[in-house]
Amino acid sequence: MLGFLNIFLAKFVKILTKKYYSTNMKKRFILTLNLWLVASALFAQIINTAEFDKSIKPGDDFFMHINGKWYNSVEIPSTQSGVGAYSFMNFPQRIRMQGILDSVSAAKNKIGTIEQKVGDFYASGMDTVTINKRGYSPVVPMLKQIDAIKDVVGLMKYVADQTKLNNYSIIGFRVGPDIKKSSINIVNLSQTGIGLPERDYYFRTDASTLNIQKSYKDYIAKLFTLTGISPSKAEGMAAAVYSIEKELATSHKTNIERRNVQANYNKLSVADIAAKQPNIGWLTYFKGLGINIDSLNMQQPAYYDRLNSLLTTTSIEDWKAYLRAKVLVSYADFLSKPFTSASFEYAKILTGQSAQKPRGEEITDAVDKSLGHGLAQLYVKKYFPEEAKRRMQVLVKNLKTAFETRITKLDWMSDSTKAKAKEKLYAFTEKIGYPDKWRDYSNVVINRKTYFENRLATSKNDFNYAIAKVGQPVDRTEWGTTPPTVTAYNNPPLNEIVFPAGILQPPYFDMNADDALNYGGIGMVIGHEITHSFDDQGALYDKYGNVKNWWKEDDFKKFKARTQQVIDQYNKFTVLDSLHVKGALTVGENTADIAGIAIAYDAFKLTEQGKSNTKIDGLTPDQRFFVSIARIWRVKTKDAFMRTYVNTNPHSPAKWRVNGPLMNFTPFYQAFDIKPGDKMYKPENERITVW
Ligand SMILES: [Zn+2]
Structure with a gap:
């Protein structure tokens, strides 16, 4: 190094x-x-x-x-x-x-x-000199291809060509493990086709949503005019695009409904869907992609039924306007200044940003x-110390031990389910820092002068990488994020927890800090990720990553009752004016926060500092642990961003990732002398523990 x-x-x-x-x-x-x-x-x-x-x-x-x-x-x-x-x-x-x-x-x-x-x-x-000079000429071949479409068959052929560039438009094509046979990769088709963040954005009638709808239509019309279409025609085309999307949105599941793991699993034969949804022309589509498959998982069949009928009930001219919009929206950020500016004008409504990023x-x-x-x-090579990986391995091991003890002590679970839960806990794969094997980019040609083509080359490579996996054994060493990203994740079909190099730094992890800060930082994150294997969704997967019940029925009922308490409690948290945390959308993350803090705390109490009373900076070890939790979620966001976040993101806002779990955690009450009358105070019988 x-x-x-x-x-x-x-x-x-x-x-x-x-x-x-x-x-x-x-x-x-x-x-x-x-x-x-x-x-x-x-x-x-x-x-x-x-x-x-x-x-x-x-x-x-x-x-x-x-x-x-x-x-x-x-x-x-x-x-x-x-x-x-x-x-x-x-x-x-x-x-x-x-x-x-x-x-x-x-x-x-x-x-x-x-x-x-x-x-x-x-x-x-x-x-940007070259990019601006090229204007929108890089997408002209695609626009010409759309102009030449004569019928639904031609339309679907074009959609297949775009899929090969990782641009999905109306078919949500993904390759990943079969969640009921997690050793093999299959094709998963998800609902897609809309441009607003989520289906409800097409149907809500509050002022903020109406403004977003209008901005979105204006944005599409603007993109059309930038490619030489007259403003009045562009407006009509944008209205047609929006109306197709709204029709598609009616068939979409809400983001809360999509949390139902079982309902998202519909293994169907390609012959059956080809017969049932003839307008989509599935056989031609897959042939176009260059794969030959017998079956797939159609995650939300209602969407594809709706699409199948819309393909013939909507005029081909409107569909062509729709595809044109999809090209321009997908590629606007790779084109000249007028396109990136138009894209930003729309994005800022959702993010609250007032100026474009450098x-x-x-x-x-x-x-x-x-x-x-x-x-x-x-x-x-430059920023990740190998020592961090060794320290993390110790932390993960201690957190697992703490979780095992919590399982043993649970008063609501039978011994046989406890044994299964522990088996699952010890079957985890842990990935820390960066992958052992890097993605291969040898087929990607990058040229210093052609930004647009570079983007297409990497997208094409990503698609080829995905398609080569269809029907093949799942590579359990693969990473789902890039190592510098500040994140951590749990991937249930692989029963794995992943901590990329990006998160192994302050305020989460600091090799020079005392244990209180690290356990209240990365320790909490590890506990959170472990718990995802045991949240409302993760609990449905067995130790091999298959959706397969390992619970005694009565235990599962009690578990569901506890997660329902989490939903009810978080529904009451106010974010902005009338906007509340969506309890049912965030229940998995909130369960992981509540248990994550408890596990991290238990593991901390096993360390020398955790057992001592020695103050540092005037704070007891326990106080430092809780302060660390409040500091890792030190975040402030713009209101527009927060509205989008609460409506679409499965995590609670930062404030509730701190106050939510802590109001349920008795050692916090002791550390800061929380008393009846304090706003966060809950009587002991109302403090929720799931794990
Ligand atoms: Zn999480």
């Missing part, structure tokens, strides 16, 4: 001395340094109790007691929808990645190397998305 660092530094110095780059790079270097200082101050591992908002009692609102001063003084930059930890920590993260990209894109790299592909992809995205930030995200395993190789 050190060797690489030296080479990296040498390259950097060389760049700084080149006259052409010097001013630009120095500026960026200073900017980077400033942002970095801000970020490290924000997440400094010393707890300064003077930063607490003492005007708010811990028992009234613990989130604001710890974060209030920060929350009330921090400004969300106009280019962001929020600030703070977690996903917004991608901020310092992105600066690191962008630093790598600035460097490799300026160096002379051998053609075909990862450095060349990643560097030239980035350079092509940054080359180009470098956008393109860094694009590289992470398109050549993520290439950029990640460079990233982990």
Whole structure:
């Protein structure tokens, strides 16, 4: 790693001395340094109790007691929808990645190397002179293809061509494990075809939603006019597109209904669906994709039934307008300024951002998305200490032990179900840091001048990668996220928990911090991910990752009653004016938060610090543990973003990821002397434990 660092530094110095780059790079270097200082101050591992908002009692609102001063003084930059930890920590993260990209894109790299592909992809995205000069000419061949469509058969042929570019329009095509035979990959078809965030956006009539509907139609009309269509015609076409989407939306399940794992499993033979949905022309479609399959999982059949009838009841001209809109919406961000601006004008309604992100930030995200395993190789060499992986393995082991003890002590579960739960717990795969095997990009050709074609080349490669897996054994070493991403996940069909390098840093994880902070940080995250295997959805999968019941009926009933308590409690939490947390949408995440904190706390109590009473920074070990929990969710977002988030995201807002679980957790009451009359106070019999 050190060797690489030296080479990296040498390259950097060389760049700084080149006259052409010097001013630009120095500026960026200073900017980077400033942002970095801000970020490290924000997440400094010393707890300064003077930063607490003492005007708010811990028992009234613990989130604001710890974060209030920060929350009330921090400004969300106009280019962001929020600030703070977690996903917004991608901020310092992105600066690191962008630093790598600035460097490799300026160096002379051998053609075909990862450095060349990643560097030239980035350079092509940054080359707005060429991109602007090309206007929308890159999509003209696709638009011509649409113009030439004469009938539904031709339409579906075109849809298959777009699927091969990973652009799905009306067919939600995915390859993944068969959840009832999780060792084999199959084709999964999900509902799709709409442009608004979720089906309910087409039917709600509140002012905020009406505004989003109007902005969306305006956006599509604008894209049409940018390709030479007259404004009045464009408006009519946009209305036709919207009406198709609304029709499709009527058949969509809500995001709450989609949490029903069993209902999403409909293994059907291709011959049957070909007969039942003849207009879709399934056989031609799959032939177009180059696969020969007998069966698949149609996750939401009602959608495909509706699509089948709409294909003939709606005029081909309207469908062509629809496909045209899909092309322009999908590719707007890869085209010239008028297109990216139109895309942003619409996006800001959903995110609350008032200014576009700097180009470098956008393109860094694009590289992470398109050549993520290439950029990640460079990233982990520079930023991921191998020691972190060993420390994490110990933490995960301790958390599992703590969870096992909790299972043993459960008073509502029978011994036989307990034994099955423990078997599942010890069958986990853990992935930490980065994959052993990187994705192969050898077939991807990247050219420094053609951003659009670069994006298509990586999408095509992603599709080929997916299609090669159909009918094949599931590769259990595969990763579902890029290593620099600040996230963690549980993947039930593989019975695995994954902690990428991105999350193994402050405020979650700090090799120099005391155990209280790490157990209240990454420990809570580990506990949360473990619990996902035992939340309302995860509990349906067995230790092999198959949807197969391992519960005694009576135990499962009691389990469901407890998760129902979680739903009812969270439904009452207010986010903005009349907007509440959607209890049924977030129940899995809330269950994981409630149990995650308890498991992390139990594991912490097994450490030397957990057993002691020695104060640090004036705080007891337990207090530090809970402060750490409030700090990892230190996030502030714009209202527009929060509305979209609450309507579509299965996680509760940051404040409720702190106050929600803690109001149910007795050791928290003891640590901060929470009393009847405090707003977070719940009588003991109303404090929920699931696990
Ligand atoms: Zn989660």
